[in-house]
Amino acid sequence: MVSYDDAISRRRRFKDRAATIAINIAGWGTVALISLILVYLVSVALPLGLDAEVSPSFTWTVSGDEHPLIAADGETVVSLSAVEGARPELARVIDAFGVVPGASQIHVYRLQAESSAVRPERLTTVAPLVSLTLPAFRPESLAIDFAEDELEMVVEDLSGKLQLIALNLSASEPVISNRDSLQLRPDMRGGTLLPRMAGNEVLVVQGDRYLRWGGVQAAIFQAERIVGGQLQGVLSRVSAAALGPGGDSLQIADDDGQLHRFDLTRDQLPRLGGSRDLAMSVRVLISERARRVTGAISSDGELLLLQPASGDVLYRGYPDGLDADAQPHFSDEGHVLIQQGLRETRRWAIDNPYPETGIAALWRPQRLPGYDKAVHVWHPDGESIGVLSKYSLSPLLYGTFKAALYGMLLAVPLALGAAVYIGYFLPSRQRNQLKPALETLEAFPTVVLGFVAGIWLAPLLADYLLLILFLPVIGVGLPLLLSLGHAMLQHIDPRFSRRPPRMLLLTSSYAAALLCLAVFAPPPETLDQLTQSVLWDWFGLRYDQRNAVLVGLVMGIAIMPAMFSIMEDAIHAVPRSLSDGSLALGATRWQSLARVVFPAASPAMLSALLIGLARGLGETMIVLLATGNMPIMEPDPFSSLRSLSATIAIELPEAGSESVQFRLLFLTALVLFGLTFLMNTLAELFRQRLRYAYAHANR
Amino acid sequence: MNLSILRLSPLFLWFIAAVAQAQLHNELELEGKLTITGSDTLGAITSVWAEMLKERHPKVLVQVRAIGSAAAPTALVEGTADLGTMSRPMSAAEDRSFERRYGYAPIAVPVARDAIAVFVHRDNPLSSIVVPTLDAVFSSTRRCGHPQAVARWSDLGLSGPWASRGISLYGRSAASGTYSVFRQQVLCSGDFSPRVNRLVGSSAIIRAVAGDRNAIGYASAGYLNANVKALTVIGPGGQPQASLDRELYVYLNVAPGAPVSPLTAAFINLILSPEGQQETAKAGYLPLSMAEQRAQRRRLGLMDG
Amino acid sequence: MPTPTADSNFVESSPLRKGVRRAEPLVWLSAGSVLVSMALLIALVGLLALRALPHFWPAPLLLIQSDDQGPTAQLGESLDARSSLGGAEDLLLHRGGEDLFGSPLVWIDERRVRDRTTPLDAIALDRDSLGPVFGFLVGVESHGERRDLTAQSVAQQVNLVRVLSLASEDGPSTVLTREATLATSFQVRLASGRVISIPATEVRNVYAPNAMTTMEKVGHFFSEVGRFLGESPSRSNVQGGVFPAIVGTVTLVLLMTILVSPLGVLAAIFLQEYAQRGPITRIVRIAVNNLAGVPSIVYGVFGLGFFVYAVGGSLDAIFYADTLPAPTLGAPGMLWAALTMALLTLPVVIVSTEEGLARVPSVLREGSLALGATRAESLWRVVIPAASPAVLTGLILAIARATGEVAPLLLVGVAKYAPGLPVSGEYPFLHLDRQFMHLGFYIYDLGFQSPHLETAEGLVYATALLLVTIVLLLNLAAVMLRGRLREAFKAEET
Helix, strand or coil, X not given: CCCHHHHHHHHHXXXXXXXXXXXXXXXXXXXXXXXXXXXXXXXXXXXXHCCCXXXXXXXXXXXXXXXXXXXXXXXXXXXXXXXXXXXXXXXXXXXXXXXXXXXXEEEEEECCCCCCCCCCCCCEEECCCEEEECCCECHHHCEEEEECCEEEEEEXXXXXXXXXXXXXXXXXXXXXXXXXXXXXXXXXXXXXXXXXXXXXXXXXXXXCEEEEECCCCCCCCCCCCEEEEECCCCCCCEEEEEECHHHCEEEEEECCCEEEEEECCCCCCXXXXXXXXXXXXXXXXXXXXXXXXXXXXXXXXXXXXXXXXXXXXXXXXXXXXXXXXXXEEECCCCCEEEEECCCEEEEEEEECCCXXXXXHHHHCCEXXXXXXXXXXXXXXXXXXXXXXXXXXXXHHXXXXXXXXXXXXXXXXXXHHHHHHHHHHHCCHHHHHHHHHHHHHHHHCCHHHHHHHHHHHHHHHHHHCHHHHHHHHHHHHHHHHXXXXXXXXXXXXXXXXXXXXXXXXXXXXXXXXXXXXXXXXXXXXXXXXXXXXXXXXXXXXXXXXXXXXXXXHHHHHHHHHHHHHHHHHXXXXXXXXXXXXXXXXXXXXXXXXXXXXXXXXXXXXXXXXXXXXXXXXXXXXHHHHHHCCCCCCCCCXXXXXXXXXXXXXXXXXXXXXXXXXXXXXXXXXXXXXXXXHHHHXXXXXXXXXXXXXXXXXXXX | CHHXXXXXXXXXXXXXXXXXXHCCXXXXXXXXXXXXXXXXCCHHHHXXXXXXXXXXXXXXXXXXXXXXXXXXXXXXXXXXXXXXXECCCCCHHHHHHHHHHHCCCCEEEEEEEEEEEEEEECCCCCXXXXXXXXXXHHECCCCCCCCCCCCEHHHHCCCHHHCCCECEEEEXXXXXXXXHHHHHHCCCCCCECCCEEEECCHHHHHHHHHCCCXXXXXXXXXXXXXXXXXXXXXXCCCCECCCCEEEEEXXXXXXXXXXXXXXXXXXXXXXXXXXXXXXXXHCCCECCCHHHHHHHHHHCCCCCC | CCXXXXXXXXXXXXXXXXXXXXXXXXXXXXXXXXXXXXXXXXXXXXXXXXXHHHHHCCCCCEEEEECCCCCEEEEEEEEEXXXXXXXXXXXXXXXXXXXCCCCCEEEEEHHHEEEEECCCCCEEEEEXXXXXXXXXXXXXXXXXXXXXXXXXXXXXXXXXXXXXXXXXXXXXXXXCCHHHHHCEEEEEECCXXXXXXXXXXXEEEEECHHHCXXXXXXXXXXXXXXXXXXXCECHHHCCECCHHHHHHHHHHHHHHHHHHHHXXXXXXXXXXXXXXXXHHHHHHHHHHHHHCCCCHHHHHHHHHHHHHHHHHHHHHHHHCHHHCCCCCCCXXXXXXXXXXHHHHHHHHHHHHHHHHHHHCCHHHHHHHHHCCCXXXXXXXXXXXHHHHHHHHHHHHHHHHHHHHCCHHHHHXXXXXXXXXXXXXXXXXXXXXXXXXXXXXXXXXXXXXXXXXXXHHHXXXXXXXXXXXXXXXXXXXXXXXXXXXXXXXXXHHHX
């Protein structure tokens, strides 16, 4: 028997339990969500910091007439058909082409297999696409480069002449598009040949001497241009020379294990920074073409992978079977290291997905080709046109703080002043009207602020800069003047010591001042010339139209209300009894404010500063629309900036979800998250201190 | 609480009614959703095409996201778009990432031709500029061989009140094809100076240059207006540089042998029709010739349309 | 302050010094900063209104005769006047249609202007695309038959054009059929003397601004405002209304509210009523508080990576495998945008609800429990009703924040052009996978990416004004509600 009451109470109990469960789920769900954001951001950004790993993946044995060769994709393996006199172990591989030297012939193979999977047991045999005959040459001197369907080959023949052949491979039949030769001086013979199609030149390095044939950055190969010289700062014998990543730099290793870098985009071949100690006796240097990775192999088979510009070491170890004497090369994407030997063709898998995001590369200045000094460069978009990207987060972080701090410059005085007036001087009823009105500003859509700043204010600021810079003077000066006037009047007649109609007086005097400015302002051309001579010629400042001052002005409006709200709460929360007590004890109002109210409210003030700063750091639309998004690091008020948040907004939609840029942008989001979370937590702790301190006094 | 909901209801009814009214009712065979992501340069014209498609097939839903050319390969590879619009051809790396995902190459359909213009404030006396100098103005690497950096208008030969003025640079943010083409052809694939104001749209650039006497900027020529003055860019031979023209593409994800989906086919047919190309001309680009239109359609097997 | 004191220095001090001691300058300064802050708010809204409203007001058409490169006549709306570096006064004229001139805008050198009039018979024809036509109506052609209209008054002309062109939209009451409209075109003489023909179907509106009375102008103004609110944008967004953007914004916010309110309120109840007080609860509370300060773009990043790519991508692989690679849920869209926004506003709702719950006197709770109510019942019947204004405040604040927020939407779902509304009469009525237009993004897109910004600028300012008005009103409502709530409880506590 179940009584009616029992049924009811069971239902009630059930409902109660259901509610408890639902509430618990929601509560813990929220906690889980918060952690999920953090965990997810970290999980995407974390792989950026991983080191490289190298592991052997395949070895093919050369047998009789078969010589396996791996294309530059790292996946396609073919067997070269035996050709009389050819030296397959000296083969050079680039893109889908293999070039094999003979004694007086060069054989060009197209390395295409039926299946792209690595199948060691069934290799397709390919015959040469074309064989070119040259004067007898040193087979080891063969060097090649490839760009836009053109294959360039250089050898040094036995008479010390450079022989250059360029093949156009776009049509079905290869066509020789260029053929040239150059007699080397005896002291340059036997050097390393480095053809470089990006600069339309051939570089020869012999010892610490170099020769550039074809000129620098010419539109076409100019055979008559020859520049030679000595590499600066190389003190001991050169043991290896190679092009750096992307082919923009020359890298030299000497007998002391020092790595030297030279800028090939400049005529004089300037050094790129000091030398770097690789701590090994380097036998071979190789670099990836599409990423900033250099590999060095020592005579005892040690492999070092590093990011040469930043010096971040990615890997150091002894991969199984690495032969110090055979020439290795990276696959196009850097995921495979290949070595064609006399008896074996070996392939190592390199797990090195994010080589360019080491700590030094992201945050420290680097010497890069094309730049005259160490720089922080954010230029993450090289892949789409086939040049190296530069990922330096420093300018972005710098810009983020710059924007926020310039915003604080306006926001802090305004918020503080308004908080003191409304929280301390105003009677309660007026406070309840004014405070919400000011707080409404907080919700002002930032996209509108950014739009107004970018479209309307930017040209206005440029035209009327001096006048606008004068506005703060008016803003501060007028109240002080009025205060002085008030005191004077009191001196004349004590009747004036009654509370004056402050707001009315201020409003009218501000309006009058603005009107005066509007009426008596010189025309824009005069102002322009004046600004020109005062700011730019005197101080040597640079003026970008979308600058930090502009951002600060608008950002100040955006972050002021939040700060004001907290500050005002804090000042208002200081028990009236404290300040009244101090006044009763004979303190002046100033003393009471400065010694009693401010100290009591100071933790909350600090918390307001932190919260304002956090808001400024994360603001996106204003910075995106009101700055020129320049990744530069200059503290000047009139130079532009680029912030982390704006960078995310611009670049994330275009970044592929597997790309370095995608993960880097997640890292920047994580940095933003961390920064703001930290600041807000600190702010919260400060605020709680105040709350505890006055929890009882308020009752 | 109940009361407040009741009070809201007229507003809600208006909302529903307005929504219902905005819906078109028409019975035509084609329906579905077409998402187009990519070039900002092509954004305006793509919106127009989308609207035309919508007029012909009211049940079709077209969405256009104009972010920048680099967004197109990403969206195609991720599968977040049916069509990608690009103001430059795909790079080898982008092509490769597509092929790795799908096993075949994407199909590029040229849809218009566009010129990049370099322009200055309309008061500026400069009328032409040579490529290496332009490179030195816009890049920090000066790969085209100009001997020294250019920072002031006097470095470009201007005198009088212009001599002491600094140069303000305006350009597109990285996603755009305009940016990549300019980088390849004018900067010799060097790096842009960090001092280039990178604005989010071509019209923002025109607007900024119009309001800044010290400005020089580049954008799609289709956006030029009376507020700015275009410069003649002189190439190596002393002739006006012609290669600042480029083709604009729509990229499709079609497996070899498979037919183009009817929706995509309808859209491409529209673009490659005289009406579609007329809009191209109105938007300030050079339209394709009739023969080219036909050739493209034949290539895609769309001749019956 | 006549405080008796032994400090002789103080007694003899001047009023100036006394003033300083009484912090008089500080009072003035702080009052000044209140004023400046208020002035900034008013100036911003004022600027938007000042720039937006003229967009709807019929601007006079200027006929300018000048001898710039030979005698020329130009008709159009004056947009801007400024002086160039050389000292010449220039006038920027918008002369209409992109298809009629190389550029719709032209700068006219004031020194070369011979004559400037506002001809009464000048008319403005708004078209569906390519901008307006400014000129003089000379004739109408229908079914190959041409009639001269130069003899008629401008009012008659306008009426005629209205009837002929807008007839098709007026429904059964009109005398003309759609076929008649299709076959009709108008001959308009431009200022240069060239006569062009405009099909009646392209005409959206016609008016003769120079001949309008003030009342007519007011009428025109309101009809344009109505059009702005109720119509879809036209070709490439440079003209027309923002209706899809309004619908997109409203739908987004409603969806977000539906998602965030149960979770936020329950989570707040959990933190305030159910969780044990201790360090963990405190940490969670601080974390929730701080989440409100995490930049919105970070939520966008999370939304794109987690919701769109990870969750949406896997859902597509499971449920929509047949349509791959075309994405259904694995692309930015309404659902993900609403979820991201819900996540973004969750802390706002939690904090506000918690505040409300904390203010409910424990006497109420204990009383109801003592009377035999279960915990859930006392919550549902007593505590939540008492805290409901706070909950509502939190929701309104959340809505205000979500309405004005654009940054995360750049990543998770807005589109430049998406005429397909997220809600419709077609099954399934709510289209969660669709991208949508948004007021805030519309400002961003139109203001920085539309080809003819100068002529569309009024539209951008109008959109901005609309957005700001909505957000500020919502916010004001929340603030007032909160204020009333606080006062009410203050009264109860004492």
